[in-house]
Amino acid sequence: MPEPASTGHPAVDDALARLGALDGADTEAHPEVYEDVHQRLTDILAALDHE
DSSP, rough: OOOOOOSSOOOHHHHHGGGGGGOOOGGHHHHHHHHHHHHHHHHHHHHHHHH
C-alpha cells in the first residue's frame, strides 16, 4: 500500500498512516483498523470544533 500524501496536519497524517497496518493483514483485521482510523479522525474534527 502506498504512503498517503501528507495533509500538513500531523495527527491526521498519523491516523492515515495507520492504514499501512492493512498491508498483508488478514481481512478479519481490517474492520478494527478502519474503526481506529475513523475514531481518530472523528476526534480530530471534534477537537477543531472546540478550538
